[in-house]
Amino acid sequence: METLILTGNHAVAYAVKMARVQFISCYPITPQTGIVEKLSDFILNGELEAVFVPVESEHSAMAACIGASLTGVRTFTATCSHGLAYMHEMVHWASATRLPIIMAVVNRTIGPPWNIWAEHGDSISQRDTGWIQLYTSNHQEAFDTVLQAYKVAEDPDVLLPVMVCLEGFVLSHTVQPVVIPNQEDVDAFIPHEPWKHIIIDVDNPITHGNLQMPEDWFYEFRFLMHRAMEAAKEKIVRCSKDFEKTFGRNHGHLVEEYKCDGADVILLSMGSLADQAKVAVDVLRDEGYKAGALKLRAFRPFPEEELRRVAKKTKCILVIDRNLSPGKGGAVASELKAALYGFKGMPMVLECVAGLGGRDVTLEEEVNLMKQAFKVVEEGGEPSGIIWLGLK
Amino acid sequence: MSAKKVFQEAPEEYVLPGNSACQGCGSTLALRWVLKALGKKTVIVNPASCGCVYVGLYPRTAISVPYIQVAFAAGPAAASGIVGGLEARGEKDVTVICWAGDGGTADIGVSSLSGSAERNTNYIYFCYDNEAYMNTGTQRSGSTPAGAWTTTTPMGKKEGKKDMALIMAAHRIPYVATSCSSYPLDLYDKTKKAKIIKGTRYIHILTPCPPGWRFDTELTVKIGRLAVQSGMWLLYEIENGVFHLSAPSRKILENPEKRVSVRDYIKAQGRFRVVREDEIKRLQETIDEKLEKVAELDGKPLFF
Amino acid sequence: MNGIFEVRWHGRGGQGIVTASKILAIAAFNEGFVGVQSIPWIGAERRGAQIEAYNRISYAPILLHSQVYAPNAVIVVDQSILSENSSTTIRGLKKNGFLVLNAAHSNVLSSLRVPEGCSVYVVDATSICLELGLQVAGLEILAIPMLGAFAKATDLVSIKSLENAIKSFFEADSVKKNVDAILKAYWSTRKVHLKPEQYLSPIPPSKPVRIPEIHHWTDLPPVPTSTPSKGSIGKTGDWRTHKPVVDREKCSKCLFCWMYCPEAAINVDSDGFPEIDYDYCKGCGVCFNECPREAISMLVDEK
Numbered sequence: 001m002e003t004l005i006l007t008g009n010h011a012v013a014y015a016v017k018m019a020r021v022q023f024i025s026c027y028p029i030t031p032q033t034g035i036v037e038k039l040s041d042f043i044l045n046g047e048l049e050a051v052f053v054p055v056e057s058e059h060s061a062m063a064a065c066i067g068a069s070l071t072g073v074r075t076f077t078a079t080c081s082h083g084l085a086y087m088h089e090m091v092h093w094a095s096a097t098r099l100p101i102i103m104a105v106v107n108r109t110i111g112p113p114w115n116i117w118a119e120h121g122d123s124i125s126q127r128d129t130g131w132i133q134l135y136t137s138n139h140q141e142a143f144d145t146v147l148q149a150y151k152v153a154e155d156p157d158v159l160l161p162v163m164v165c166l167e168g169f170v171l172s173h174t175v176q177p178v179v180i181p182n183q184e185d186v187d188a189f190i191p192h193e194p195w196k197h198i199i200i201d202v203d204n205p206i207t208h209g210n211l212q213m214p215e216d217w218f219y220e221f222r223f224l225m226h227r228a229m230e231a232a233k234e235k236i237v238r239c240s241k242d243f244e245k246t247f248g249r250n251h252g253h254l255v256e257e258y259k260c261d262g263a264d265v266i267l268l269s270m271g272s273l274a275d276q277a278k279v280a281v282d283v284l285r286d287e288g289y290k291a292g293a294l295k296l297r298a299f300r301p302f303p304e305e306e307l308r309r310v311a312k313k314t315k316c317i318l319v320i321d322r323n324l325s326p327g328k329g330g331a332v333a334s335e336l337k338a339a340l341y342g343f344k345g346m347p348m349v350l351e352c353v354a355g356l357g358g359r360d361v362t363l364e365e366e367v368n369l370m371k372q373a374f375k376v377v378e379e380g381g382e383p384s385g386i387i388w389l390g391l392k
Numbered sequence: 393m394s395a396k397k398v399f400q401e402a403p404e405e406y407v408l409p410g411n412s413a414c415q416g417c418g419s420t421l422a423l424r425w426v427l428k429a430l431g432k433k434t435v436i437v438n439p440a441s442c443g444c445v446y447v448g449l450y451p452r453t454a455i456s457v458p459y460i461q462v463a464f465a466a467g468p469a470a471a472s473g474i475v476g477g478l479e480a481r482g483e484k485d486v487t488v489i490c491w492a493g494d495g496g497t498a499d500i501g502v503s504s505l506s507g508s509a510e511r512n513t514n515y516i517y518f519c520y521d522n523e524a525y526m527n528t529g530t531q532r533s534g535s536t537p538a539g540a541w542t543t544t545t546p547m548g549k550k551e552g553k554k555d556m557a558l559i560m561a562a563h564r565i566p567y568v569a570t571s572c573s574s575y576p577l578d579l580y581d582k583t584k585k586a587k588i589i590k591g592t593r594y595i596h597i598l599t600p601c602p603p604g605w606r607f608d609t610e611l612t613v614k615i616g617r618l619a620v621q622s623g624m625w626l627l628y629e630i631e632n633g634v635f636h637l638s639a640p641s642r643k644i645l646e647n648p649e650k651r652v653s654v655r656d657y658i659k660a661q662g663r664f665r666v667v668r669e670d671e672i673k674r675l676q677e678t679i680d681e682k683l684e685k686v687a688e689l690d691g692k693p694l695f696f
Numbered sequence: 697m698n699g700i701f702e703v704r705w706h707g708r709g710g711q712g713i714v715t716a717s718k719i720l721a722i723a724a725f726n727e728g729f730v731g732v733q734s735i736p737w738i739g740a741e742r743r744g745a746q747i748e749a750y751n752r753i754s755y756a757p758i759l760l761h762s763q764v765y766a767p768n769a770v771i772v773v774d775q776s777i778l779s780e781n782s783s784t785t786i787r788g789l790k791k792n793g794f795l796v797l798n799a800a801h802s803n804v805l806s807s808l809r810v811p812e813g814c815s816v817y818v819v820d821a822t823s824i825c826l827e828l829g830l831q832v833a834g835l836e837i838l839a840i841p842m843l844g845a846f847a848k849a850t851d852l853v854s855i856k857s858l859e860n861a862i863k864s865f866f867e868a869d870s871v872k873k874n875v876d877a878i879l880k881a882y883w884s885t886r887k888v889h890l891k892p893e894q895y896l897s898p899i900p901p902s903k904p905v906r907i908p909e910i911h912h913w914t915d916l917p918p919v920p921t922s923t924p925s926k927g928s929i930g931k932t933g934d935w936r937t938h939k940p941v942v943d944r945e946k947c948s949k950c951l952f953c954w955m956y957c958p959e960a961a962i963n964v965d966s967d968g969f970p971e972i973d974y975d976y977c978k979g980c981g982v983c984f985n986e987c988p989r990e991a992i993s994m995l996v997d998e999k
């Protein structure tokens with residue numbers, strides 16, 4: 001065990017190396033590129049024994065991972081933004097083939113205008129593809145989550161690919177200390193057993209993908225994907241607990257609560273803002289506000305039950321979304337509201353869209369935003385549309 | 393080699409009868425012979441095309457080697473992944489191939505194909521060329537020849553056919569060949585040759601299609617033969633950059649009396665009904681010129 | 697007519713039933729029906745395989761968009777379909793409905809079973825197509841004359857409306873042939889009188905079940921994979937209209953037929969003779985065309 005000072009990208013690369021990934025296919029895009037560059041170094045100097053296929057597009061990168069995963073080997077790719085959008089067709093193909101591919105998404109806006117900075121909209125646009133999506137808040141979590149992702153994805157009750165999301169620049173290009181565990185412990189945590197549900201074997205030839213008629217079983221196969229997602233909730237929790245047993249850390253399982261008990265307003269967010277929200281809560285608590293923070297770690301599967309459990313404790317949940325669906329709002333807020341609707345004793349939900357195009361979100365802004373929410377609660381007010389943070 | 397001899401050599405069928413291909417499908421005929429040449433230890437990647445449909449419906453398939461269907465543009469990249477995965481798994485004696493239509497090859501998949509060839513991925517790419525998007529009901533592709541009716545070229549295609557085999561040869565891959573489903577033994581021999589070469593190999597097969605080309609199902613083999621005998625379609629190999637005409641095409645060069653006029657080829661198919669006589673004449677001239685050039689090239693390196 | 701009149705067409709790919717069902721919709725609209733619908737059936741099979749198409753015809757706008765399960769009329773364009781599987785063709789057919797057949801053979805008619813009160817009409821659409829040269833890529837467009845037979849049987853649409861529909865649908869040079877086919881069929885369609893024992897209670901409508909071995913989602917693996925087998929789409933011998941027959945006297949055992957069969961439906965027997973697998977031979981005729989000894993003939997397939 002050692003502690004290294006790493007960029008978020010390199011933290012991911014180290015985790016991929018320690019997961020003994022056997023096949024990597026990637027296409028460069030800022031701010032993800034650092035991951036593959038580091039992995040190429042690992043392969044060159046013999047620290048990682050993996051086949052690396054430098055393809056000519058992200059569509060091909062995912063296609064190549066699908067091909068490799070069909071042979072039963074552990075695969076990895078990374079992308080974001082335009083690359084992820086370009087890959088979209090194959091993102092669907094991977095999950096419906098139920099392949100445990102892991103992809104790091106270094107969240108970035110989608111243009112125009114060109115903008116390479118942080119936003120969650122790229123991975124949020126892939127939410128209906130059937131991928132598990134885990135959002136990370138710091139470098140250590142990014143590292144740990146990659147390892148956990150392999151365990152969850154390869155679980156026979158799950159067999160779904162996982163996106164491990166970290167914000168571009170905010171996490172990818174900054175450095176923080178990262179505890180690197182012993183290889184033996186990682187090996188024991190995620191031993192690799194090739195999956196059996198679909199595998200290329202010339203002695204057992206199968207065809208995959210051929211047509212099904214409407215009256216056949218397509219509908220049921222999609223139902224099975226949904227069931228696997230449901231099963232993944234419990235698996236993510238168990239994996240995170242097992243991880244804690246071995247490595248002594250957890251990052252919340254599906255959601256992470258921070259001082260939510262007795263809080264009148266809880267700030268719900270994903271990624272780096274969720275880490276920062278804890279500081280905002282401390283500031284507010286010092287000033288006498290009953291504030292709490294809640295981090296959404298798993299966006300898919302969406303942890304409805306956990307969110308309701310926490311929601312019951314409070315009067316108001318304020319959501320900060322670093323993504324926007326024009327004409328609706330932020331994704332986390334809409335999904336939270338849908339999850340609470342119809343249940344007894346649910347709080348008011350206020351929604352804020354912030355940090356698009358990498359616009360920085362400061363501690364003061366988070367604190368002030370929460371104070372606005374407290375005001376609404378005290379005055380017995382109602383939600384009044386999206387709060388735009390620092391709109392000029 | 394004779395039909396009788398290949399029967400002894402390769403009696404095994406890997407394309408099973410009772411599939412959903414049309415009557416007289418040139419593509420399944422070609423695949424039958426490709427798989428006879430490659431044998432059991434073969435993995436097929438098949439992007440969106442008739443090939444996804446003609447194998448039949450879940451939970452059965454007509455193909456008795458692994459047959460992995462992927463999205464339209466994804467064939468070569470998925471094949472690269474399988475090649476890499478098998479390498480990581482330490483399996484050395486499996487042949488990976490991509491079986492794609494002309495649209496998947498010349499249009500939407502060309503970037504992925506080119507990338508795989510530039511990386512010299514160790515696989516064989518087969519384009520079965522029925523000269524249009526047949527799976528979606530006969531729309532033009534980059535590989536549709538000039539003059540051909542398709543549903544998106546109701547008055548005949550204005551532009552000419554993209555020459556994929558030469559484009560692939562320009563990637564300087566070790567083996568490029570053309571063939572035709574009407575010459576199963578030519579296809580069989582070329583596939584066997586390709587099988588033992590390492591790196592990217594490309595075989596482009598003309599496969600007549602009765603509904604798309606508008607001819608009677610019993611004429612599938614005859615139409616392909618006319619394509620070759622008229623010089624409209626040339627059979628050749630480019631091995632390590634050196635161009636060799638194959639026997640059926642050489643035959644029409646050496647024995648002009650064995651040549652048929654392109655008119656016979658055109659008139660045999662409903663898809664060319666909009667082609668005018670003067671256009672046929674011009675086409676004949678182009679073919680005559682092409683054959684002269686090809687005669688000079690035979691046995692010579694193609695590139696500098 | 698009360699409510700919605702529903703029609704189911706049975707044919708093979710390439711015989712024009714999808715086109716004919718569209719023409720019927722246009723004709724019915726011309727006739728004054730406000731609600732008309734034509735529904736193609738999209739399947740995996742290519743030319744030759746059995747397919748279906750549907751119509752709905754009504755005086756009021758049609759809001760239904762699901763498939764047709766209990767038709768008032770069934771039109772069978774290819775008579776071999778009826779003889780192969782008559783319970784499939786008349787499934788769901790309502791009492792007092794119509795069965796309109798292209799049937800030239802009396803043995804088909806004598807073994808026919810229909811729901812009570814149904815009227816059966818017959819026309820020789822095949823001969824009409826052959827006579828008028830109504831063919832595309834070697835296949836008779838049987839569904840066109842069947843429109844005339846349907847008009848005669850049901851009186852729902854007039855010849856005039858059908859003619860106008862044809863005019864709006866086809867290019868000028870092929871209108872005459874199509875209209876002639878409809879007219880000829882109209883005048884030659886005759887009603888068949890069945891014996892009392894040929895009537896039965898209607899076969900209830902059903903959603904098709906294609907994969908009987910799977911019953912429930914718990915039988916499914918996480919991802920669908922298919923295993924190799926002959927007949928991945930069924931017995932494609934059904935698709936055949938003509939049957940290749942090898943004359944062993946003439947055969948030289950060169951095996952060209954085996955080599956060129958796109959279907960791999962020709963085996964080689966222990967004496968080296970080609971042996972056609974009629975379960976799967978689709979009857980394309982390639983072997984017939986390629987045999988250097990003319991040892992193969994294509995005979996009309998009387999299944």
Ligand SMILES: Cc1ncc(C[n+]2csc(CCOP(=O)(O)OP(=O)(O)O)c2C)c(N)n1
Nearest residue numbers: 440441442464493494495496524525526527
């Ligand atoms: C991205 C995408 N666009 C369009 C399609 C629809 N599509 C499926 S197959 C096909 C045509 C295939 O043509 P070709 O490659 O020539 O093969 P063929 O059908 O002729 O065998 C098209 C357009 C698709 N599946 N995916």
Ligand code: SF4
Nearest residue numbers: 413414417442526601
């Ligand atoms: S459309 Fe053409 S290529 Fe496709 S299955 Fe039919 S004959 Fe074969």
Ligand code: SF4
Nearest residue numbers: 947948950951953987
């Ligand atoms: S092609 Fe004709 S002669 Fe040759 S084996 Fe077949 S039937 Fe016999």
Ligand code: SF4
Nearest residue numbers: 957977978980981983
């Ligand atoms: S007709 Fe001949 S070539 Fe065609 S499927 Fe039947 S046996 Fe094969």
Ligand SMILES: [Mg+2]
Nearest residue numbers: 493494524526
């Ligand atoms: Mg094509």
